[in-house]
Amino acid sequence: MLEGLMIGLSTAFSLTNLLMVIGGCLIGTFIGMLPGLGPMSIIAIMIPVAISIGDPSAALILLAGVYYGAIFGGSTSSILINAPGVASTVATSFDGYPLARQGKAGKALTVAAISSFCGGTIGAILLMIFAPMLASVALLFHSAEYFALMVVGLSAIAAFAGTGNVAKAMLMTLLGLIMATVGEGALFNLPRFTMGIMDLQSGFGFITLAMAMFALPEAMYLVLDPSRSSDGGPGGKIKDMRITRVEARQIAPVIGRQSVQGFLIGVLPGAGATIASFLGYAVERNIAPKEEQDEFGKGSLKGLAAPEAANNAAATGSFVPLLTLGIPGSGTTAILLGALIALNVSPGPRLMVDEPQIFWAVIASMYIGNLILLILNLPLIPYIAKVLAVPRTFLIPFILFFTLMGAYIGQNNATELLILVGFGICATILRFADYPLAPLLIGFILGSMLEDNFSRAMQLYGGISFVLERPMTLGLLVLAVLLVVVPSYRARRARARAEGVADGD
Amino acid sequence: MMALDRWIALVILMITLAYGYSAFFTMDGGLPPFMQRNPVWPSTFPKVLSVMAILAALVILLGLEKPGTEPGAQDINYRKLGDYKIGQALVLLGLMVAYALLLRQAGFLLSTTGFLVIGAMVLGERRFLILLPVAVIAAGSIWYLVQEVLGIFLRPWPFFLGV
Numbered sequence: 001m002l003e004g005l006m007i008g009l010s011t012a013f014s015l016t017n018l019l020m021v022i023g024g025c026l027i028g029t030f031i032g033m034l035p036g037l038g039p040m041s042i043i044a045i046m047i048p049v050a051i052s053i054g055d056p057s058a059a060l061i062l063l064a065g066v067y068y069g070a071i072f073g074g075s076t077s078s079i080l081i082n083a084p085g086v087a088s089t090v091a092t093s094f095d096g097y098p099l100a101r102q103g104k105a106g107k108a109l110t111v112a113a114i115s116s117f118c119g120g121t122i123g124a125i126l127l128m129i130f131a132p133m134l135a136s137v138a139l140l141f142h143s144a145e146y147f148a149l150m151v152v153g154l155s156a157i158a159a160f161a162g163t164g165n166v167a168k169a170m171l172m173t174l175l176g177l178i179m180a181t182v183g184e185g186a187l188f189n190l191p192r193f194t195m196g197i198m199d200l201q202s203g204f205g206f207i208t209l210a211m212a213m214f215a216l217p218e219a220m221y222l223v224l225d226p227s228r229s230s231d232g233g234p235g236g237k238i239k240d241m242r243i244t245r246v247e248a249r250q251i252a253p254v255i256g257r258q259s260v261q262g263f264l265i266g267v268l269p270g271a272g273a274t275i276a277s278f279l280g281y282a283v284e285r286n287i288a289p290k291e292e293q294d295e296f297g298k299g300s301l302k303g304l305a306a307p308e309a310a311n312n313a314a315a316t317g318s319f320v321p322l323l324t325l326g327i328p329g330s331g332t333t334a335i336l337l338g339a340l341i342a343l344n345v346s347p348g349p350r351l352m353v354d355e356p357q358i359f360w361a362v363i364a365s366m367y368i369g370n371l372i373l374l375i376l377n378l379p380l381i382p383y384i385a386k387v388l389a390v391p392r393t394f395l396i397p398f399i400l401f402f403t404l405m406g407a408y409i410g411q412n413n414a415t416e417l418l419i420l421v422g423f424g425i426c427a428t429i430l431r432f433a434d435y436p437l438a439p440l441l442i443g444f445i446l447g448s449m450l451e452d453n454f455s456r457a458m459q460l461y462g463g464i465s466f467v468l469e470r471p472m473t474l475g476l477l478v479l480a481v482l483l484v485v486v487p488s489y490r491a492r493r494a495r496a497r498a499e500g501v502a503d504g505d
Numbered sequence: 506m507m508a509l510d511r512w513i514a515l516v517i518l519m520i521t522l523a524y525g526y527s528a529f530f531t532m533d534g535g536l537p538p539f540m541q542r543n544p545v546w547p548s549t550f551p552k553v554l555s556v557m558a559i560l561a562a563l564v565i566l567l568g569l570e571k572p573g574t575e576p577g578a579q580d581i582n583y584r585k586l587g588d589y590k591i592g593q594a595l596v597l598l599g600l601m602v603a604y605a606l607l608l609r610q611a612g613f614l615l616s617t618t619g620f621l622v623i624g625a626m627v628l629g630e631r632r633f634l635i636l637l638p639v640a641v642i643a644a645g646s647i648w649y650l651v652q653e654v655l656g657i658f659l660r661p662w663p664f665f666l667g668v
Contacts, residue, residue: 052657167564168510171517174558178524181551190547193527223597223628224589394639397624400597401617404604405647409657417605421598433510451550458545488570 005128008360011057012368020053020062021365025372028069033077033387034395039070040331040438041215045402047207047339048409056343057358061365063336068369071273071315072116072377073384075308079108080385088273088311091281095296095303102299106241109381111301112308114243115255117374119309122259123266123316124366127323130267131352131359135324138349144457144466148476150450153269153327155480157439159487160268160275166488169439172430176440179204180447199415206338208407208420209444213437214331215403216424221431222396241378243301251305254284262310266317269329273311273318280310316366323347323359327446331438334445341445514565521562525555596627612662617644 011017024046031042046066050059074089079096092112099108141149154177158169182193183203194200258280265276284306285296296303321329326348328334340347345358352359377384407420427437457466457473467473528551536546564570600623607616621640630636652659 048657167561167570171514171558171561171565174521174554174561175517178521178551178554178558181554192532192547192551193524220594220598223594224591226590391630393625393628393630394636396597396628397621398643400601400624401620404601404620405651408608409651412657414605414608417608418602421601421605425598429509430513433508433513435510435513454550455545458549459543461544463544 004132004356004360005364007357008362008364011357011361012061012364016055017058017061017361017365018368020058021065021368022372022376024062024065024067025069025072025369025377028066028071029073029076029373029377029384030069030387032070032073033384034073034390034399037070037218037399038074038214039067040210040335041218041403042066042070043332043335043339044207044210044215045406047210047335047342048406050339051342054343056340056345056355057361059339059343060336060345060358060362063339064362064365065369065372067315067332067336068116068120068312068366068373069377071312072113072373075112075116076109076381076385077388079112079304080105081388088277088314089307090274091277091307092304092311094281094307095298095300098297098299099301099304104299107243107247107301108304110241110243110378111247111251111304113374113378115251115258115305115308116312117370118255119259119262119312120316120370120373121367122256122309123263123313124363124370126260126263126313127316127320127366128363131320131324131363134320135349135352138325139353141349141472142457142470143453143460144470144473145476147450147453147457148473148480149325150327150446150453152476152480152483153321153325153329154439154443154446154450155483156269157329157442159483165434165436166484168435170484172435172437173439173443176443176445177447177450179209179440180444181451199413199419204419204444205407205416206342206445208416209423210335210338210441211403211406212420212423213427213441215399215406216420217428217431217437219396219399219403220424220428222392222399226392247301251301254302254305255309258284258306258309259313262313263317265310266314267320267329269321269327272330272332273314276314276317277307277311280306312370319362323351323362324349326351326449328442331441334438334442338445511566511568514562518559518562518566521555521558524551525559528552528555593627597624600624600627609660610664612664613648613659614644614661615663617647 012021027046028039028042031037031045032039043063043066046063050062053059053062071088075092075096078089078093079100082093082097096108096112099105154173155170158166158173180203182200184191184201191201261283262273262276262280265279266272281296281303284302285293288296288302292300292302315332318328318330318333321327322333322337326337326346328337337347345351345355403420403424404417407416408414430437458464460466461469467477528548532548532551533546540546600620604616604620611619618640621643622636625636625640648659648661651657652661
């Protein structure tokens with residue numbers, strides 16, 4: 001493991017790659033602060049840039065840096081103006097914004113930065129321990145197991161979607177899978193569902209889809225509802241960023257607990273940084289002593305540290321399934337997977353054997369990225385926060401333009417822009433009706449892999465018998481069914497029981 | 506009045522029905538004979554998908570799954586659509602379409618500057634002395650980055666200038 005880390009550090013410490021981390025973190029912080037642009041949109045916009053770099057390690061390092069930066073920037077805008085740019089930093093604003101209102105914005109930012117740093121670093125250490133173990137198990141997998149594993153991942157995403165949304169999340173996943181079948185499949189070389197349109201021959205562009213699903217609806221919301229964007233910028237001056245020793249001792253156990261818990265939640269497919277941060281906040285409030293419990297929501301440092309440590313650790317945790325199995329568990333890692341495939345890297349258990357420098361460079365860049373966010377971005381925050389004062393009349397046209405540019409550079413094709421606008425409108429309507437969009441993108445990206453593995457297993461066994469002949473495949477598929485069925489069954493039972501009680505009254 | 510999410514489920518149901526129809530009935534027609542002996546056809550996976558998607562869409566359409574929590578006040582909500590600036594949004598979408606159609610003909614610099622300026626004007630910006638230089642500089646520097654640094658060809662000027 002140490003040997004691997006040395007490879008990683010030597011790759012990551014080359015001058016270009018260091019610049020990539022620094023640049024990525026700065027860009028991520030900068031854009032992540034803007035309301036309406038979450039990590040997914042930013043990474044989608046950055047992908048063409050990353051791909052044109054050519055070197056997969058450097059590209060992945062850049063994108064990972066952007067990812068951390070975006071999360072960091074998101075918590076900054078949550079604290080300063082109560083406008084979380086990302087869902088995973090909503091819990092940060094519960095206590096961060098009250099602190100800023102009390103004139104303690106500097107202190108809040110420091111606590112957030114330290115918690116993020118610890119969460120990210122502890123997450124990276126856990127990733128370093130767990131990923132190789134998981135990968136060595138995954139090396140035993142055949143296409144049948146891969147197929148089953150992806151089905152588990154996809155159904156877990158639906159299962160974690162929450163009450164009332166399981167069917168919607170499933171439908172979106174299936175829609176993503178259906179969209180992935182458009183164009184020529186790798187195994188058949190036959191165009192499918194192109195409706196005779198030449199531009200669909202190679203299928204839908206994944207960057208276009210990512211832009212249309214995330215960046216465009218967010219920008220549209222900013223247009224539709226002006227109160228969502230901030231005018232005026234941070235209220236108070238950011239000063240006195242120091243925290244006392246007593247406060248440090250107070251938040252240290254919170255950070256420790258939430259880093260581990262957040263990481264474990266992040267590893268689960270479908271349960272990403274958002275769930276980790278809310279759960280972390282709730283857990284810490286419940287176990288806090290009575291007098292501290294009342295402070296939660298009014299500016300408690302513990303309440304700020306918990307979601308921050310948890311969401312960063314979860315973000316790191318979500319790299320485990322991506323790097324070891326090649327299966328993304330969240331929208332962001334799905335986009336990263338798309339970028340990797342575009343760079344001719346296929347993540348999975350072979351990655352650690354075939355191209356260890358990529359795997360370890362990413363881990364090393366996590367340490368470096370976290371460090372840079374702490375020592376470079378924290379002092380710069382008062383200046384970077386000025387971006388919040390950019391008026392929306394300038395901001396929105398630029399966001400729209402960048403989504404257009406991202407789609408155009410990816411495909412070099414003006415038709416792609418029309419597809420972008422079309423899907424963007426559909427995505428906005430879907431968001432209005434509470435349909436989750438991340439499952440669609442994950443389904444789209446996994447679609448061709450899922451079908452390839454399914455077809456390969458079918459061909460090897462001459463039919464569907466592989467499901468019964470391989471116990472692990474069967475077990476995984478049963479697990480996938482249980483994941484979807486059990487929660488909705490229990491919800492139904494609970495409801496039936498509640499209704500029964502009401503009748504009894 | 507049916508809720509929006511069920512209308513959407515209906516639309517998706519239509520799409521998946523059409524998709525399923527072509528997977529089950531029209532797709533295998535042109536399949537070469539050597540492929541027909543395979544246990545898996547190009548249409549196998551789409552068939553499975555279409556059946557599952559039709560079932561999922563029906564679950565939503567028939568309201569078999571009870572809805573979760575009500576949306577909060579902060580959330581975007583289509584029932585407040587009247588309060589939103591829907592006109593601006595539509596004009597901006599139209600502007601994006603125009604950009605897509607004009608990009609090749611008018612060249613990158615002209616169409617981008619135009620897009621940024623008109624977009625800001627639609628949103629109510631009137632400080633042209635700031636807006637114009639910002640748009641021109643942004644268009645110019647992004648063109649430089651894409652063309653020279655990333656090495657992707659972008660026609661800078663209108664087609665009749667022959668560049």
